[in-house]
Amino acid sequence: xxxxxxxxxxxxxxxxxxxxxxxxxxxxxxxxxxxxxxxxxxxxxxxxxxxxxxxxxxxxxxxxxxxxxxxxxxxxxxxxxxxxxxxxxxxxxxxxxxxxxxxxxxxxxxxxxxxxxxxxxxxxxxxxxxxxxxxxxxxxxxxxxxxxxxxxxxxxxxxxxxxxxxxxxxxxxxxxxxxxxxxxxxxxxxxxxxxxxxxxxxxxxxxxxxxxxxxxxxxxxxxxxxxxxxxxxxxxxxxxxxxxxxxxxxxxxxxxxxxxxxxxxxxxxxxxxxxxxxxxxxxxxxxxxxxxxxxxxxxxxxxxxxxxxxxxxxxxxxxxxxxxxxxxxxxxxxxxxxxxxxxxxxxxxxxxxxxxxxxxxxxxxxxxxxxxxxxxxxxxxxxxxxxxxxxxxxxxxxxxxxxxxxxxxxxxxxxxxxxxxxxxxxxxxxxxxxxxxxxxxxxxxxxxxxxxxxxxxxxxxxxxxxxxxxxxxxxxxxxxxxxxxxxxxxxxxxxxxxxxxxxxxxxxxxxxxxxxxxxxxxxxxxxxxxxxxxxxxxxxxxxxxxxxxxxxxxxxxxxxxxxxxxxxxxxxxxxxxxxxxxxxxxxxxxxxxxxxxxxxxxxxxxxxxxxxxx
Amino acid sequence: xxxxxxxxxxxxxxxxxxxxxxxxxxxxxxxxxxxxxxxxxxxxxxxxxxxxxxxxxxxxxxxxxxxxxxxxxxxxxxxxxxxxxxxxxxxxxxxxxxxxxxxxxxxxxxx
Numbered sequence: 001x002x003x004x005x006x007x008x009x010x011x012x013x014x015x016x017x018x019x020x021x022x023x024x025x026x027x028x029x030x031x032x033x034x035x036x037x038x039x040x041x042x043x044x045x046x047x048x049x050x051x052x053x054x055x056x057x058x059x060x061x062x063x064x065x066x067x068x069x070x071x072x073x074x075x076x077x078x079x080x081x082x083x084x085x086x087x088x089x090x091x092x093x094x095x096x097x098x099x100x101x102x103x104x105x106x107x108x109x110x111x112x113x114x115x116x117x118x119x120x121x122x123x124x125x126x127x128x129x130x131x132x133x134x135x136x137x138x139x140x141x142x143x144x145x146x147x148x149x150x151x152x153x154x155x156x157x158x159x160x161x162x163x164x165x166x167x168x169x170x171x172x173x174x175x176x177x178x179x180x181x182x183x184x185x186x187x188x189x190x191x192x193x194x195x196x197x198x199x200x201x202x203x204x205x206x207x208x209x210x211x212x213x214x215x216x217x218x219x220x221x222x223x224x225x226x227x228x229x230x231x232x233x234x235x236x237x238x239x240x241x242x243x244x245x246x247x248x249x250x251x252x253x254x255x256x257x258x259x260x261x262x263x264x265x266x267x268x269x270x271x272x273x274x275x276x277x278x279x280x281x282x283x284x285x286x287x288x289x290x291x292x293x294x295x296x297x298x299x300x301x302x303x304x305x306x307x308x309x310x311x312x313x314x315x316x317x318x319x320x321x322x323x324x325x326x327x328x329x330x331x332x333x334x335x336x337x338x339x340x341x342x343x344x345x346x347x348x349x350x351x352x353x354x355x356x357x358x359x360x361x362x363x364x365x366x367x368x369x370x371x372x373x374x375x376x377x378x379x380x381x382x383x384x385x386x387x388x389x390x391x392x393x394x395x396x397x398x399x400x401x402x403x404x405x406x407x408x409x410x411x412x413x414x415x416x417x418x419x420x421x422x423x424x425x426x427x428x429x430x431x432x433x434x435x436x437x438x439x440x441x442x443x444x445x446x447x448x449x450x451x452x453x454x455x456x457x458x459x460x461x462x463x464x465x466x467x468x469x470x471x472x473x474x475x476x477x478x479x480x481x482x483x484x485x486x487x488x489x490x491x492x493x494x495x496x497x498x499x500x501x502x503x504x505x506x507x508x509x510x511x512x513x514x515x516x517x518x519x520x521x522x523x524x525x526x527x528x529x530x531x532x533x534x535x536x537x538x539x540x541x542x543x544x545x546x547x548x549x550x551x552x553x554x555x556x557x558x559x560x561x562x563x564x565x566x567x568x569x570x571x572x573x574x575x576x577x578x579x580x581x582x583x584x585x586x587x588x589x590x591x592x593x594x595x596x597x598x599x600x601x602x603x604x605x606x607x608x609x610x611x612x613x614x
Numbered sequence: 615x616x617x618x619x620x621x622x623x624x625x626x627x628x629x630x631x632x633x634x635x636x637x638x639x640x641x642x643x644x645x646x647x648x649x650x651x652x653x654x655x656x657x658x659x660x661x662x663x664x665x666x667x668x669x670x671x672x673x674x675x676x677x678x679x680x681x682x683x684x685x686x687x688x689x690x691x692x693x694x695x696x697x698x699x700x701x702x703x704x705x706x707x708x709x710x711x712x713x714x715x716x717x718x719x720x721x722x723x724x725x
Contacts, residue, residue: 274683274684274685274686275683275686276686277685277686277687278686293685293686294684294685294686295685295686295687297685298654298655298685298687299654299685301654349624349654372654372655372656372724374624374654374656375623375624375625375656375721375724375725376724376725377624378623378624379623379725382623451718550619550620550621551621553620554621554622554623579718
């Protein structure tokens with residue numbers, strides 16, 4: 001079924017949409033014509049009134065003159081002069097009548113109206129009456145009384161000539177002019193209307209089509225307008241045709257994408273791509289990246305738009321491009337680690353790139369998977385370093401123990417002093433082994449997330465006394481002055497004695513390790529009124545740069561300072577110490593200055609208070 | 615607002631201290647964006663010292679996790695206080711984050 005185009009083919013006096021405008025225009029014309037007519041009528045009326053007014057005034061003046069003339073003329077015996085004046089006035093179009101009270105008409109401008117009249121010596125005298133019927137200036141007839149002393153009174157009646165404007169030529173001209181103006185206006189309006197009618201219909205039709213479109217009408221054959229509506233209509237129809245083509249193209253693309261995606265909507269695929277933590281790329285035969293996901297953009301520090309369209313060589317480097325070339329040569333799946341270049345202000349990253357061939361893709365020939373293995377690499381390096389250091393740390397006390405055991409066995413019976421010294425060394429090295437093993441176990445617990453605190457009462461005095469006993473000999477051997485600056489009495493606190501011992505041993509071990517011969521290590525302890533316990537280990541060692549403060553707490557961290565490269569250690573001590581401190585709700589604080597020394601302080605807020613409360 | 619940054623391996627631990635209101639959110643948002651840019655998204659937010667976050671603070675956290683979601687990640691919240699967890703739960707946005715009991719567990723999630 002073919003729909004009738006919007007407004008097309010319908011012949012109506014007024015097209016839809018234009019009717020309001022047209023009727024409005026006609027109404028306006030009507031109002032204008034009415035206004036012109038009213039204006040003409042009003043002007044005519046005003047002109048007429050003005051003419052009447054002027055005529056009335058003139059009649060008053062003429063009546064006054066004739067009354068004076070009548071008084072003068074009738075003072076004598078003959079009214080001839082008066083009658084001549086009336087006749088003269090009649091010749092100018094005036095109508096003049098002079099009558100005497102009780103006598104009648106004695107003079108008139110109308111020929112034949114006046115018969116033979118004798119004027120008596122005296123007639124009725126009505127007194128001094130003045131103006132009669134001349135007060136209204138709009139009335140054309142004027143009467144004026146006069147009085148002849150000693151004889152009587154009379155009246156002069158004057159009618160001016162042709163006082164009605166409605167009958168004159170000016171009135172006709174005005175009427176004709178008004179009608180002509182109205183007619184010309186009406187014709188002009190009809191001309192303009194007929195001229196614009198086609199265009200108005202076109203615009204109205206397009207407006208109707210837009211309204212239909214806004215209400216969801218999508219059928220093009222309903223939305224087209226009559227081609228006869230001019231350029232605007234043709235342009236609108238052309239736009240509709242373009243829209244139909246674009247919609248068809250979009251639909252075709254959606255179908256293509258859906259087919260290429262195995263029946264899934266492409267937006268779902270894009271969403272799924274972006275939900276992956278690993279970067280993913282689809283690559284064609286030429287190594288051009290066809291599609292990628294958000295993770296790839298983050299890992300490569302590039303916008304998705306920049307990656308898509310670039311080559312693997314440009315985005316991932318030569319190594320990945322070589323891998324891709326190997327895929328093309330039939331070498332099968334490939335994986336490789338690619339080190340990201342360091343950028344100023346960014347952190348080093350290690351990416352692992354894997355390439356999987358796609359045999360049946362429409363355009364894509366390979367899928368590139370990018371994993372961020374930086375943390376994994378870091379952990380592997382740390383574990384390797386830890387194993388190497390732990391091996392070294394274990395071997396040293398074990399060697400000492402073996403040597404002193406052999407010495408005690410061989411020479412102990414003969415030299416009791418040597419035997420006692422050997423047993424002391426064996427005891428110290430055994431405790432050192434115990435601490436190393438304890439550290440390793442703690443690391444394992446930390447890695448497994450099972451590092452637990454077993455709280456109990458901890459006697460700080462005995463803990464610090466044990467610390468002094470364990471390190472006194474080591475300090476003396478290294479010619480370091482070890483001093484414990486403690487208050488007379490320290491509180492019993494709540495905590496895990498073994499873990500806190502581990503913390504203090506690590507702080508003390510580091511202080512002795514990094515303090516040269518002749519230096520000093522001081523242990524200070526205090527407890528404030530709020531129950532916060534602070535145990536500080538202050539040394540006069542090499543010191544730490546402020547930018548390394550956080551790094552020393554990293555697990556497996558090794559100092560980048562050339563002065564301590566020869567110093568061995570697992571790199572776990574301070575990391576463990578801080579974890580233990582935090583597990584107690586506390587912290588390890590650092591104060592340090594290069595070549596002056598460092599102070600590591602174990603802060604345990606409220607530890608003493610909890611113990612006392614318990 | 616004090617914001618402490620620590621490195622644990624290749625992972626950056628961001629630890630803000632104090633409640634997150636409108637003023638703090640601006641500072642923290644900038645810092646998190648910097649860290650995100652620098653660390654390729656390898657960071658966790660240690661929320662142990664955030665006693666409370668108002669609507670601006672919650673919006674900030676949501677914005678960050680939304681930003682991360684475009685690359686398959688979400689914001690990793692470690693050691694969140696009960697108050698913060700409750701606020702996330704009541705506003706129905708708790709499942710937009712990964713929650714870890716402590717920082718170590720959060721850091722290990724990058725392995």
